[in-house]
Amino acid sequence: MNIHFIAIGGSAMHNLALALEHKGYNITGSDDVIFEPSKSRLGAKGLLPESFGWFPEKIHDGLDAIILGMHAKPDNPELLRAQEMGLKIYSYPEFLFEQSKYKTRVVIGGSHGKTTITSMILHVLDYNDIEVDYMVGAQLEGFDRMVHLTEENDFIVLEGDEYLSSPIDRRPKFHLYQPNIALLSGIAWDHINVFPTFENYVEQFQIFVDGIVSGGSITYNTEDPELVKVIDATQNTIRKFPYQTPEYSVEDGITLLNTPEGDMPIEVFGRHNLNNLAGAKWICQQMGVDEADFYEAIATFKGASKRLEKIAENKNKVAYKDFAHSPSKVKATTQAVKEQYPERRLLACLELHTYSSLNAGFLEEYQGALDTADEAAVFYSPDAVKIKELEEVTADQIALAFQRKDIKIFTNAQSFQEYLFGQDFENSTLLLMSSGNYGGLDFERLKSIFTA
Incomplete structure (x- = not known):
């Protein structure tokens, strides 16, 4: 072709x-x-x-x-x-559907966690030598590409994004996949430039669930009440598999997952990642992986690229960067890092970079998102606000939105870097959250500080 x-x-x-x-x-x-x-x-x-x-x-x-x-x-x-x-003109998701019309389509959706869950599933399948087609939103260790398509594989695993399909097709991508096996991790309002109300955003997930192939299945996180409402409301004749965060503990910076064979150390951490793991387990079992084989494989999963990625570490200090930018992701990630290193000072830095996060009307959604951190800083570029043709956002508006009096707010990249590199990181954890790069942050210099 x-x-x-x-x-x-x-x-x-x-x-x-x-x-x-x-x-x-x-x-x-x-x-x-x-x-x-x-x-x-x-x-x-x-x-x-x-x-x-x-x-x-x-x-x-x-x-x-x-x-x-x-x-x-x-x-x-x-x-x-x-x-x-x-x-014939296809959007990206339309063409993926064309390539998978005769396969069993496994679609992983949700406002947060979908990349990590998809990555976990692919890691487990690869570990167990089960070959599938796939599309995932992050580069995975051991995988050449983020997309793999064949004629012979029976399954395709697709990360189901709710954003628009193309400039001439305003449908959310995950509406086009018609899954046989589906998962939803949760619903937290995002993409307000496309879905201006929370109700409109939730409606997209209802359409997704109603579009699951008759006789198929939905695996869903019961800890999200809005998602439970969506699942309860569907009239679609599908099987429903609820999941929730499994039992776990943290000892000396190591997360131990409770399994039938006893406590098992795992590489990923944080309540949200353990919740993601529970969803991935259900999907893998539906794809033919038994429980024992799942646990053996998931113990070696180190995480998806840009998702709680360790930058550098020394004996008493560690730095992470994460793609988190929406309020729910920022809150979950900050809590996870503090839980993993409770005795260390946590400095959490967030860059407001996306259309939603720079929208004055959306900012209040961030209330409490950085509360778990011992110190918190926010960076945003007024130029980015202008480029996105949004109303001006002020430092006072941001401080009011987060409801944290000691929050430090930077609008100049150089000032933010001077603040960051002027810190004493002994017995500390640094968490950098953004889908941007803080106006050109020198990550190599940062690594040197945490490995010295």
Whole structure:
């Protein structure tokens, strides 16, 4: 097949392009800018566009399909040309469904934890030599790509994102997958630029559950009352498998999971990650992995990239970075780190970087999110607010939203770095939470402090 990608450089898009090239398809693509690591990975397979920009002449009747990425705009010249020619145009999730129509589709959704749960499942399956197709939102240790597609595998495991499918398809991605086996980890309002009310956001999860293939299953976290309401409300004829956080303990910085064979040390930590583990266990069992084999495999799982990732550690100090940015994720991650190192001072730093987190009307959702930390700091760039064309957010608004009088707020990247590098981290834990980079934080310098 001859496939052309419009906006090939995105994290998800370039991984799909690599997966299809590996499968033997002929791939071309365009983008106006491509960053690392996408640039090098595409270049290594000869898929990097010769020139950046949009070129309608790349669209021709020899193409079997166009795959349209979210980075493109509705008036993209290549998209307009494809529409004029009547070519088949897929969004990213639409094409994944086309590739998996005759497979058992396992879809992992939820406002938080879906990448980690998907990663846990894939780790366990790989450990037990069970080959499946997959799409996951983070690079995993031991996996070449974030997307893998074959003709022969019976299962495909898909991370089910609730964000929009493409610039011309406003449906949430996970509505398009029609799962046979599904999981929802929880519901916490996010993406307010698309779902302006909490009720509208919750509705997307109801549609997802109602779209599970008849006779399929939903595995769900009973500790989320809003999610329980959604599951109870569905009229879909599906099996329901509830789960909750398993028993565990923490001793000397090691998390011990209670299992039928006794307490077992695991690499990941935090109540939210143990909850994720319980959901992953249910899904793996539905895919043919027995309980003992699951526990043996999960003991070696170190976590998904950018999810509570250890930057550096010395005998009495440790630094973590995490992708957390939504209020529920920030709260859960901060609590997890404090629980793991209760005797150490915890400095939690959050960058407000996303559309939702920089929205003045959404800020109050962060109340109490950093309360577990001994010290808390927030960084945001006023320039980012302007770029997103949002109303100005002030330091006073942020302080009021978090309801913490001693919170330190920075709007200048240099000032934030001076504050951070001026800290005495002896007997301390540093937690950096962001989907950005704090205006160019020097992580190598930070590593040197924590390994000295």
